Amino acid sequence: MALAGELFDTPASRLDSFVAQWLLPSREWRAKMKKVVRTVERFLKEEDSQAEHLLGQKVRVLKVIQADSFGKGTALRNAAEVELVVFLSCFHSFREEAKFHQAVLSLIQKKLWRRQDLLALGLKDVYVAQGVPDALVVTIQPSEISELVTVTIVPAYRALGPLVPNFRPPPEVYESLIKAHCYPGIFSPSFRELQTDFVKHRPTKLKNLLRLVKHWYLQNARDIQVTVEQGGHSDLILWVNPYEPIRKIKEKVQRSRGYSGLQRLSFQEPSGDRKLLSSHCSLAYYEVFSSIRICLLETFSPEIQVFVRHPDQGTHAYAMNPNDLVLTFKGQLEDALGLRRNLQQLEYQGQVLQDWVVLGSYDIQDSDTLILTQKRAREASCPPN
Incomplete structure (x- = not known):
């Protein structure tokens, strides 16, 4: 990674070159990360979980989206952190999501250790991380990547349904969100697909600007x-x-x-x-x-x-x-x-x-x-x- 000073010494006319040389992930790195992500996504989509004693129904995965910088197209070189938002059929409202969130995390956590493809990939640890909202954190050490890869899995209610171009959420979505009366930000994953798509379809110039801002921050943030x-x-x-x-x-x-x-x-x-x-x-x-x-x-x-x-x-x-x-x-x-x-x-x-x-x-x-x-x-x- 380039020194922070090199960015300040780079004229505006050469910023695209700076991004390409120092910040863009290599094609080989992206391919290795995709292999990890696809293995975890395959597990999530194939593992329909029966939990009659908790949910009274079969838990199906409606969709998995990659809501991190890779999904948005703004990832920095050698970034080894991934976030997957999992929309589930058992959540029919924000309140149901809040009620069954921990139960679903426990179901996924138990099944992860039974997957031979994940174990072969280098599964190291699985734990529930407290946050807004709580999430399942999976650490994997693939043989092809020197860094530990961290995959964060967040179950969510698909409040917006299937998205179409220029989609605008109806007012009823926000009304039900307000009536749920939960901690601020706890349902933000339900809107992550909208956020991701907004950035994903922006011009490359804007994505490179976001990369530059992140690089500048990482180099200059005061510890x-x-x-x-x-x-x-x-x-x-x-x-x-x-x-x-x-x-x-x-x-x-x-x-x-x-x-x-x-x-x-x-x-x-x-x-x-x-x-x-x-x-x-x-x-x-x-x-x-x-x-x-x-x-x-x-x-x-x-x-x-x-x-x-x-x-x-x-x-x-x-x-x-x-x-x-x-x-x-x-x-x-x-x-x-x-x-x-x-x-x-x-x-x-x-x-x-x-x-x-x-x-x-x-x-x-x-x-x-x-x-x-x-x-x-x-x-x-x-x-x-």
Whole structure:
């Protein structure tokens, strides 16, 4: 890739040559990426999934579109990230999509590992990435490509139906979108085909301009310092592009420390609340553009992550086994905070947790927040023998 300075030194009359020499993917690279994409698309189209207990109907793939820069014709050289939007027959409305989205992701995830053609291609990992909306992320290491190829699969409701040239969505589509009352942007994949086609059919000059803008940004975006803190370990300092997916941060931590569990990253907001960072989003999504400290927690099944808020010590993340007693978890807090367990009072949704009750009995979910306060001395009791 050319140095950023070369772009600034290039006269306008030679920008087309600059794009052709440095930015356009080679024909060989495009062919290799197409092979990966077609294999995944074939899997999606052939794997009709029966899920009577969840959806009450057969799940058919209506259409798969490539909604990334390759699909739009604006990809940069050696770009190894693909996004596939999958329109499914089981979604008859935005509300149904919101209701069954996670179930469909689980169905696809289970079936991926059974496909011999994907395993032969170099299937490495499959996981659900939290985002807007949640998506299935598939990493593949083809023998012909040195980089890991990341394929993001997003199920969607085909709200617009089959598109025709100069198509304009009817007002009813937007009315049903508003009435769905869901998080902003969660249904954007339903409109991705419209967005992709708009760019796809633009002149080559415009596509090359988009390539130049992306190249300029990638060369000049200011990285920020991210300090990763973890109990029992020294801080890890990383320099991160705030617009790159948070999964990239996790990959850097993985390479540095070789963790094998599920990495959970979180940061504390000015209000004192702690927020989980979604792998599918970026720091910029959380409006983080300057140096930040984030907490790393590694969990292993059946552990979940919970946040514990203490009035004097902020909010911290802990791994919790739902099968443990409350008293056992208090011992973990005692080791971390120095507050004796018999002086601790934990509350969840206004209910005081009792020491000799199993944590799972309180229906505490992943990334929920518990409130920790200190009992007065006369309220503290010794555990029974």
